[in-house]
Amino acid sequence: MIAPYVVAAVAVFAVARALIERNTGRKLPYINVMSFAVAGALVMLLDHPLSLIAAAAYFVGSTLESNAIASTYAGEKDGGGGRG
Amino acid sequence: MIEPTLILGLLILVIGVLSVAFVRPKTYIARLINLEIPAWGLLLIMLTYGEALALLTFIAVTAIGTFVIVRLMEWRDASC
Amino acid sequence: MNLILQAAFGLIALAGAVSAALIRDSYGKLISLGILVGGVMPFIVDRGYLDVAIAVSLIAPIATIFVLMVVRRAEV
Numbered sequence: 001m002i003a004p005y006v007v008a009a010v011a012v013f014a015v016a017r018a019l020i021e022r023n024t025g026r027k028l029p030y031i032n033v034m035s036f037a038v039a040g041a042l043v044m045l046l047d048h049p050l051s052l053i054a055a056a057a058y059f060v061g062s063t064l065e066s067n068a069i070a071s072t073y074a075g076e077k078d079g080g081g082g083r084g
Numbered sequence: 085m086i087e088p089t090l091i092l093g094l095l096i097l098v099i100g101v102l103s104v105a106f107v108r109p110k111t112y113i114a115r116l117i118n119l120e121i122p123a124w125g126l127l128l129i130m131l132t133y134g135e136a137l138a139l140l141t142f143i144a145v146t147a148i149g150t151f152v153i154v155r156l157m158e159w160r161d162a163s164c
Numbered sequence: 165m166n167l168i169l170q171a172a173f174g175l176i177a178l179a180g181a182v183s184a185a186l187i188r189d190s191y192g193k194l195i196s197l198g199i200l201v202g203g204v205m206p207f208i209v210d211r212g213y214l215d216v217a218i219a220v221s222l223i224a225p226i227a228t229i230f231v232l233m234v235v236r237r238a239e240v
Binding site for chain 1: 165168169172173175176179180183189191192194195196198199201202205206209210212214215217218221222224225228229232235236239
């Protein structure tokens with residue numbers, strides 16, 4: 001099966017592209033690409049019903065983390081900071 | 085034959101310990117963020133020995149310790 | 165998980181660890197920590213600890229959000 005290798009290649013490419021990028025705001029879409037690829041790879045690694053729940057939990061968690069970083073970075077860059 | 089997980093965990097543990105000891109911007113925040121790198125290396129090392137309850141406890145205690153240090157930094161001085 | 169996939173995800177984890185150690189910006193450090201978690205997670209699932217994987221993937225963003233509170237307080 002070729003699908004896990006494609007997903008791993010996408011993840012490696014996204015990480016390389018995110019580490020090359022200098023601007024912090026432009027790193028975040030590539031982190032999203034890497035987390036989608038890892039969540040896809042988690043399903044294909046093991047044949048178990050709980051594996052789907054683990055992949056869904058990682059998907060939700062990584063999306064939440066990335067959104068929290070992006071929201072704080074944008075709020076800090078706009079100046080002021082709501083609650084600071 | 086040594087397992088690849090153990091080798092990767094040892095490498096990440098050494099990198100994390102060196103980055104905590106010789107932290108570049110000498111602030112509390114950079115040291116706190118660097119302190120999470122050896123935790124993941126130690127998790128990979130503990131994965132080799134096959135104790136699921138130890139792994140769960142280690143993850144939970146690491147998160148609680150991070151929360152305690154964050155509260156301490158906010159209480160000590162607001163500008164860190 | 166064969167050798168190619170282990171090499172790929174191990175490379176991702178090592179790249180995340182090295183870049184989190186070297187980058188000076190706080191947001192860059194947190195992003196590199198996310199890369200490190202993404203590289204570690206397939207090794208946990210591959211050994212069969214699916215409950216540990218669920219717990220890790222739900223607790224790791226909470227720790228990041230705790231650190232983000234301090235980062236926002238310090239930068240503003």
